[in-house]
Amino acid sequence: MSLHKRKKVAIIGAGAAGVFTAVNAARLNKELDVTLFEKSRNLLSKVRISGGGRCNVTNHCFDPEILSQAYPRGDKMMRWNFEQFQPRDTVEWFESRGVKLKAEADGRMFPVTDSSETIIDCLLNEAKRYQVSIRTQTAVTQVEPIDDGGYLLHISGQKPELADVVVIATGGSNREQAYGWLTELGYSVIPPVPSLFTFNFRDKILTDLAGISVQKAHVIIEGTRFSETGPVLITHWGLSGPAVLKLSARAARLLYEKDYRFTVQVNWLHPYTEDDVRKKLILVREENAKKQVHKQEQFAIPGRLWIRFLELSGISRDKRWADISNKELHHVIRWLVHGTYVCQGKTTYKEEFVTCGGIALHEINPGTLESKNNPELYFVGEVLDIDGITGGFNFQAAWTNGWLAAKAIALNATKDVS
Secondary structure, three states, rough: OOOOOOOOEEEEEEOOOHHHHHHHHHHOOOOOOEEEEEOOOOOOHHHHHHHHHHOEEOOOOOOOHHOOOOOEOOOHHHHHHHHOOOHHHHHHHHOOOOEEEEEEEOOOEEEOOOOHHHHHHHHHHOOOOOOOOEOOOOOOOEEEEEEOOOOOEEOOOOOOEEEEEEEEEOOOOOHHHHHHHOOOOOOEEEEEEEEEEEEEEOOOOOOOHOOOOOEEEEEEEEEOOOOOEEEEEOOHHHHOOHHHHHHHHHOOOHHHHOOOOOEEEOOOOOOHHHHHHHHHHHHHHHHOOOEEOOOOOOOOOOHHHHOOOHHHOOOOOOOEEEHHHHHHHEEEEEEEHHHEEEEEEEEEEEOEEOOOOOOHHHHEEEOOOOOOOOOHHHHHHHHHHOOOOOOHHHHHHHHHHHHHHHHHHHHHHHHHHH
């Protein structure tokens, strides 16, 4: 009978990707000694606050090709990875552990309990079940490769420890210095910049309309190829909502380079064109000559927003349709279809904190998430140069990364024993 010691797996970072890697590696190979190192006192902190405390676990999109298009960075790698583990697998993983998920109209998926604690409890129960050690307030400051294999973990305020396998799951950061210990290991870091943010207007012409939303608007960043269609929300600072957040993700690096000074154009009546709107309003003027202009039912636009566009066009709300000149009509149409807004600055969207940038993907094996430079060193989650638009896509990348890394770690350990 041959004796062997359990292979020690150190996972640095106890967010979604780190915990999912840990529980699956420990489950797939009982001979692994898995330890999670978390520098803060809290586990799964982003899971806890996601979706206003409901946790947007994933998205109800089960087509890998379409799904991968939700990732401005990392789409090619995720396209293949989703063939191995995608939202359908995420749903099955949680439901097989007693956590049912539901899909909302926009595709976002949440636990039926509408509580992120349900997801956290499930993951921590799995950790306990498979004897994953969890060490909070334990900051790993350096990972040092050892000549004959394995790694030496330098831990703040503690003695260094050995590990056979290391998984970096430290999440994203908007500070390039946070990746310094990884560049020392020889890895290329794509400079991080914010993603998923709202647009702040320089002129506060819509500030008092905060809370008003339009379900199908088209937003363009002028002078670029970036545009999005979908719900747009007016805020105290400018614009938010799914269309704006998606646009911020796709154009993250460009907007950073512009120092967040840019102009957006909004068609509040998409898919109507300027010509479509002109024909409709001329007909309204003919058929409602004696009515006041603040009354219109032709377009699905909130009444207060319509009145604001009248005011911006120099038209009194009490004016009769018959008295509206073609020039005034033209001004209103421009605001409705080609409204331009000068943006200056951004605001992080609620609890969402996502970065564009991180460890360069060409240095990672796409099928296993293992480093091409250091054997048995893995990267998962937002520490990689992978990020998705809003809607559960960033968590799905974490689950997919974690699953593939865990499977590779478990398989390698089996080979080593045999």
